[in-house]
Amino acid sequence: MPKIESEKGLSWKRRTTKKQLLIWLGWLIGVSIIVFAWQLISEKTVWFFVQDAPRQAADIGVRMVPPKWSYTSKLIKPVWDTINIATIGTMIAIIIAVPVAFLAARNTTPHKIFRVAALFIIVSSRSVNSLIWALMLVFILGPGIVAGTIAIGLRSIGFCAKLLYEAIEEIDHSQVEAVEATGAKTSQKILFGIIPQVLPTIAGVAVYRWDINIRESTILGLVGAGGIGLQLNGSINTLAWTQVSMILIIIFITVLISEWVSAKIRYAII
Amino acid sequence: MNSETSLIKYPRHWRKPPFIKSSKLRWAIIMGALIYLFAAFGSMEIDVERFIKGIPRGKRFFDSFFPPNFADHRGVVWDGILESVWMAIISTVAGIALSVPIGLGAARNLAPLWVYLSCRGVIAGSRTFPEIILAIFAVKLFGFGPFAGFIALSIGTIGFFAKLLAEDIENMNEEQAEAIKATGASWFQWINYAIQPQVMPRMIGLSVYRLDINFRESAVVGIVGGGGIGATLNTAFARYEFDTAAAILVVIIVIVMSLEYVSGYLRKWVQ
Amino acid sequence: MLRLEKLTKQYKTGDQALIDVDLEIPKSQVIALIGPSGAGKSTLIRCINRLVEPTSGKVYLNDLELTSLSSRKLRKNRRRMGMIFQEYALVERLTVMENVLSGRLGYVGFWRSYFRKFPQDDIKEAYRLLDRVGLMDMVDKRADELSGGQRQRVGICRALIQNPDLLLIDEPTASLDPKTSRQIMRLINELCEERELAAIINIHDVQLAQMFSQRVVGLELGSVVYDGPPDGLTPDVLTKIYGEEDWSATIEKVEDDDEEII
Numbered sequence: 001m002p003k004i005e006s007e008k009g010l011s012w013k014r015r016t017t018k019k020q021l022l023i024w025l026g027w028l029i030g031v032s033i034i035v036f037a038w039q040l041i042s043e044k045t046v047w048f049f050v051q052d053a054p055r056q057a058a059d060i061g062v063r064m065v066p067p068k069w070s071y072t073s074k075l076i077k078p079v080w081d082t083i084n085i086a087t088i089g090t091m092i093a094i095i096i097a098v099p100v101a102f103l104a105a106r107n108t109t110p111h112k113i114f115r116v117a118a119l120f121i122i123v124s125s126r127s128v129n130s131l132i133w134a135l136m137l138v139f140i141l142g143p144g145i146v147a148g149t150i151a152i153g154l155r156s157i158g159f160c161a162k163l164l165y166e167a168i169e170e171i172d173h174s175q176v177e178a179v180e181a182t183g184a185k186t187s188q189k190i191l192f193g194i195i196p197q198v199l200p201t202i203a204g205v206a207v208y209r210w211d212i213n214i215r216e217s218t219i220l221g222l223v224g225a226g227g228i229g230l231q232l233n234g235s236i237n238t239l240a241w242t243q244v245s246m247i248l249i250i251i252f253i254t255v256l257i258s259e260w261v262s263a264k265i266r267y268a269i270i
Numbered sequence: 271m272n273s274e275t276s277l278i279k280y281p282r283h284w285r286k287p288p289f290i291k292s293s294k295l296r297w298a299i300i301m302g303a304l305i306y307l308f309a310a311f312g313s314m315e316i317d318v319e320r321f322i323k324g325i326p327r328g329k330r331f332f333d334s335f336f337p338p339n340f341a342d343h344r345g346v347v348w349d350g351i352l353e354s355v356w357m358a359i360i361s362t363v364a365g366i367a368l369s370v371p372i373g374l375g376a377a378r379n380l381a382p383l384w385v386y387l388s389c390r391g392v393i394a395g396s397r398t399f400p401e402i403i404l405a406i407f408a409v410k411l412f413g414f415g416p417f418a419g420f421i422a423l424s425i426g427t428i429g430f431f432a433k434l435l436a437e438d439i440e441n442m443n444e445e446q447a448e449a450i451k452a453t454g455a456s457w458f459q460w461i462n463y464a465i466q467p468q469v470m471p472r473m474i475g476l477s478v479y480r481l482d483i484n485f486r487e488s489a490v491v492g493i494v495g496g497g498g499i500g501a502t503l504n505t506a507f508a509r510y511e512f513d514t515a516a517a518i519l520v521v522i523i524v525i526v527m528s529l530e531y532v533s534g535y536l537r538k539w540v541q
Numbered sequence: 542m543l544r545l546e547k548l549t550k551q552y553k554t555g556d557q558a559l560i561d562v563d564l565e566i567p568k569s570q571v572i573a574l575i576g577p578s579g580a581g582k583s584t585l586i587r588c589i590n591r592l593v594e595p596t597s598g599k600v601y602l603n604d605l606e607l608t609s610l611s612s613r614k615l616r617k618n619r620r621r622m623g624m625i626f627q628e629y630a631l632v633e634r635l636t637v638m639e640n641v642l643s644g645r646l647g648y649v650g651f652w653r654s655y656f657r658k659f660p661q662d663d664i665k666e667a668y669r670l671l672d673r674v675g676l677m678d679m680v681d682k683r684a685d686e687l688s689g690g691q692r693q694r695v696g697i698c699r700a701l702i703q704n705p706d707l708l709l710i711d712e713p714t715a716s717l718d719p720k721t722s723r724q725i726m727r728l729i730n731e732l733c734e735e736r737e738l739a740a741i742i743n744i745h746d747v748q749l750a751q752m753f754s755q756r757v758v759g760l761e762l763g764s765v766v767y768d769g770p771p772d773g774l775t776p777d778v779l780t781k782i783y784g785e786e787d788w789s790a791t792i793e794k795v796e797d798d799d800e801e802i803i
Contacts, residue, residue: 034363037356041416044353044497049413056411077313084310127526128519131402131490135507140328141321145314177592178630178696182703183619183647188654192643196634219402222494236406252398280668282661284638287681 064245071246075231079254081145082227085220086213086258089152094206097157101164107176108168108190118161125158130216134225148225152217156209167201168194203269211262218251228254331512338520339513343506347518350492350502351525353416357498358484361420365427365484366477372428373435374461379447380439389432396429405491419496423484430483434476438469475537482526482533489522542568542739543589543707548598550584550763558584560763561598566707569737571730573750573771576760577783582743585760586709589741590622591615602707620647623700625729627712629692631699633685637676640684640695641667644702663702670698674728690721694728701732708733708740715745722746726753747774 015023102108104118134151141147176193184192221229228247235243290296340347375381375389396404401422408418442465450464492500499518506515543566550559558581566572574582587593589600591607600607607618623644631640645663646654653659659667671677674694684692693713700708713729714722726742730753733740744750750757751771759767759774759782767778776788 033359037360040353040356041360041420044415045417046413046415049411050417053411060407060410080313084314087306088310088314123527124523127486127523129486129490131493132503132519135493135504136331139507140331141324146316146321149314172630172633174626174628174630175632178624178626178699179632179643179646181590181592181619181622181624181709182644182699183616184643185616185646185651187651188646191651191655192632192635192639192646196632199634215400219400222402222406232403232406236410248399248403251403255398278669278672280665280672282665284659284664284667284680286636286639286657 060241063241066242067246067249068240068242069246071243072250075228075247075250078221078228078231079250082217082229082254083214085145085148085152085217085225085227086210089149089217090156090206090210090213092149092153093156093160093209094202096153097160097164098202100157100161101168102190104161104165105168107171107173108194118165122158122161122165125154125156126162127158128155130155131219131223134220135223138224143224143226145226148217148220148227151220151225152213155216156213159212160205160209163205164198164202167198171197200269204266207262207265207269211258214258215255218254334510334512335516337513338516339511340517343502343511343514346502347499347514347521350499350518351521354485354488354492354498354500357416357419357423357488358481361423361488362427362477362481362484364420365424365480366431368424369428369431369435373432373439376432376436377439379442379444380461380465389436393429393433393436396425397433401426401487401491402494405496406494409495414495414497416497419488419491419498422491422496423487426487427480427484430480431473431476435469435473438472439465442468478533478536482529485529486526542566542603543741544599544601545589546599546601548585548588548600549596550581550588550593551596558763559588559595559598562760562763562765564758564765564768566739566741568706569733569739570756571733571740571742571754573754573757574741574743574760575745575747575750575757575782578745580760580782581763582760583711586624586711586741586743589709590619590624592624616647620703621706623703623705623708625693625696625700625708625710625713627715629689629696629716631684631692631695634683636681636683637671637687637695638667638680641671641698641702644699647703666702667698670701671695673732674698689717690725693717693721693725697725697728697732701736705738708738708742710740710742712743712745714749722749723752729753747779 100118100121103110103114104122106115109115109118130151133154134148137147137151141150171194175197176189179189179193217227217229218232219227219229221227221231222233224230228251232244232247232251235241235247288296290299372389372392375385376393378386381389404425405419405422408421412418412421446468447460447464450460455463488496488498489500489503492498492502493504495501499522503515503518503522506512506518543564545562545564548559548562548564549557551557562581562585574585576582584593588595589607591600595608598608602618602621605618607615610618632643635643639657642657642659642663645659648663649659668677668680671680674697676691676694676698679687679691679695684695687695696713708729710729713725717725726749729740729742732738742750742754751774754771757767757769757771757774758765759778761782766781767774779788780786
């Protein structure tokens with residue numbers, strides 16, 4: 001297309017004039033949106049604080065060193081809680097997500113109505129951040145690990161079920177057809193034709209989500225839902241910066257280990 | 271040829287071979303899992319009494335959610351939403367703008383070792399902590415409001431985007447890159463002709479995806495003071511105005527859903 | 542034994558896959574179904590056990606009309622029709638034994654199959670079949686560890702353990718090399734003879750069709766255009782089925798000189 005013949009002979013341009021103009025227009029709109037957004041945000045900013053930020057940062061940085069190593073002993077229980085929130089929350093999520101995924105997948109759903117309902121569960125679970133789930137659950141159940149665990153579970157259902165139902169829809173249909181041709185019932189068709197195909201995905205998704213949940217459960221304490229976030233929040237509020245840095249180090253190590261574990265397990269599954 | 275097969279005795283029993291071959295290891299894993307679960311549930315302090323007390327409270331809580339009240343604080347909610355949207359856009363743009371050089375530097379096949387290591391260090395640093403923790407510090411430094419949220423989300427974007435960009439570049443087709451190099455192109459020309467065409471479609475998809483993530487996150491950084499709809503939500507909870515909170519949640523869900531739909535569509539369109 | 546009456550299938554996309562197909566197959570006759578891609582061969586055999594629902598027409602198996610059966614009765618009658626697939630269609634993550642036993646799913650209940658507690662006679666029969674096709678050492682291997690020919694043998698065992706009257710075989714050799722193809726075809730033929738089974742074999746390869754069948758049916762655009770003995774496939778007939786091409790090389794008699802199976 002962008003080959004133009006003129007009196008000067010054959011010339012080449014990357015794009016036609018019209019396309020080029022459209023691209024410029026796109027840039028213009030994009031840039032004006034950004035400028036507009038920036039103005040709105042800068043209106044609500046106290047620039048004095050921002051100018052002061054580097055000094056503040058340096059100040060906090062100095063106060064954080066050295067980390068209060070002795071505080072570690074008081075962090076063992078919170079870390080244990082954090083891991084439990086993530087692990088049990090993931091377990092709850094998988095137990096619920098598997099049937100939901102089978103209802104949501106086009107090739108296994110018993111009826112369209114079930115599919116719509118399952119998709120609704122998936123979307124609403126996914127759209128609400130675990131911190132918001134936790135915020136609500138703390139109101140209902142009171143502060144504590146239970147609220148955090150359920151929050152993690154609720155948030156993870158949608159994530160796991162979405163990945164699972166996509167995997168179910170992508171299975172090799174001929175294997176299912178072969179099982180069906182033997183005269184198997186629908187339940188047996190799922191058991192022999194579909195489950196063996198998606199089992200590795202279920203395990204992989206569980207481990208993947210567990211890794212994410214470890215990170216997420218480190219912050220649930222900010223709204224009172226248990227775990228190490230509780231100590232973090234407390235230490236920041238009391239300006240105990242050496243404790244803060246110690247907590248951050250512990251979080252960092254926990255996340256690092258969980259990432260390593262999940263990578264190992266996923267590698268073993270595949 | 272197998273006429274004598276009927277004389278052979280075939281086994282009448284068969285058992286599925288276990289997934290973990292060594293029986294000692296298998297039992298160790300099962301026992302370990304059971305002990306862990308026991309200990310974990312034991313330390314959760316599940317208080318049945320409180321749970322039962324929680325049921326009517328939960329019911330009241332849900333009742334006060336319905337119907338969601340869109341009317342009373344319409345202006346505030348609307349402001350919060352807009353603030354979140356702008357915050358998400360700006361932090362995505364700023365984050366990606368910073369990610370490109372860092373991502374290029376963190377690709378082992380482009381950068382010398384010291385650049386590679388320092389860029390990887392930046393990425394690891396910004397990936398370690400969730401946006402919320404970043405936001406707490408940003409609020410401490412820059413004061414309450416969307417600017418703190420913006421900073422937190424931008425840093426989060428760098429960790430996400432630069433890492434994926436670097437990985438994409440490392441996985442690119444070396445032959446194409448070599449062919450362009452062989453023409454005598456300069457470094458920038460090389461990036462422009464060999465690397466950019468290979469990674470661009472996926473990067474556009476990822477930036478839309480990140481915009482989606484940043485909007486979701488902007489709904490929670492507000493809880494710690496980082497502005498946006500999260501701040502509005504937190505206020506509604508703090509004032510026990512649950513019907514307004516429900517309205518905000520509905521709005522968030524609707525926006526996230528439509529964003530996801532749009533981003534899925536855009537990503538398909540780009541590829 | 543199997544009778545098709547005016548069997549017609551029109552897909553939702555509007556493609557007319559089968560048009561008024563009439564066919565009658567007596568007991569223990571092996572039929573080769575040939576025809577170009579898209580002629581409706583796969584649709585035909587899937588319409589027989591209703592993996593694909595025919596649009597109109599009737600299918601009778603031993604004078605029982607399959608096309609009007611409820612889904613429960615259909616499942617019962619599917620047990621009498623063993624099916625063998627093109628890409629083997631084994632459940633790849635299950636073991637060889639589980640794949641063979643899955644042929645008994647129509648006979649056992651859900652929980653039995655869930656705990657893999659199949660009746661002892663089924664297990665004995667599975668061992669016997671696996672020995673017959675030469676896979677005794679592979680019983681606990683996972684299906685995706687096997688070679689193509691081995692997988693197709695497992696597929697054959699799965700079909701036979703159903704104790705069928707009829708085999709529906711969809712391109713059994715399409716993904717196999719020429720030698721393995723012949724071995725598999727010969728195995729199918731022998732087994733059909735041993736058990737007096739009727740079989741419909743969809744097959745691309747005209748030579749193989751001639752070698753291993755008693756009757757050939759040619760399908761073209763959903764209609765039967767040839768029905769007769771294998772040596773009746775003259776260049777004229779092949780042109781009618783497949784279109785213009787030099788057929789003289791194809792129909793030269795092929796010497797059956799392969800070594801014995803296993």
